[in-house]
Amino acid sequence: MLPNFRAIPPCIEDGADFLDNAVKKAEHYGAYVPGPVFADDSGLVVDALDGAPGVYSARYSGPGATDASNNRLLLENLRGVKNRSARFVCAIALRLRSAFLLRTLSADVW
Numbered sequence: 141m142l143p144n145f146r147a148i149p150p151c152i153e154d155g156a157d158f159l160d161n162a163v164k165k166a167e168h169y170g171a172y173v174p175g176p177v178f179a180d181d182s183g184l185v186v187d188a189l190d191g192a193p194g195v196y197s198a199r200y201s202g203p204g205a206t207d208a209s210n211n212r213l214l215l216e217n218l219r220g221v222k223n224r225s226a227r228f229v230c231a232i233a234l235r236l237r238s239a240f241l242l243r244t245l246s247a248d249v250w
Contacts, residue, residue: 148172153195158182158231161195170235182230186214188221194229 151168155161158181165179183197193200193214201209218224 153181155181155195158195158229159233162231162233166233166235175237177235178232179235180230180232182228184214184226185229186218186224186226188223188225189217192217 148169151165153161153164155164161181162179165181166177169179170177181195183194185191185194193210197210199205199210201213
């Protein structure tokens, strides 16, 4: 853990997809670290909901969202849906001291 980790301002995750957010986090937190930084973004992608909750997984049910409220809303939105296929998606970015970003790892888990 970084010294004074809690004093670092949080990264605003407003990217269009998981990889965008992972890169944003690597760049943001990399400014506070002398060495390499791995950052990730991940979430649930539900086919019947056109990919939702997607990058909004952690805040799917709005401000102050909790796992319970997100799960409740997800189940409400899937009421009556027979095909509930979904996958967990994770993207990882690496920021090196040179500020080079490796943007190649993004995978769906089925």
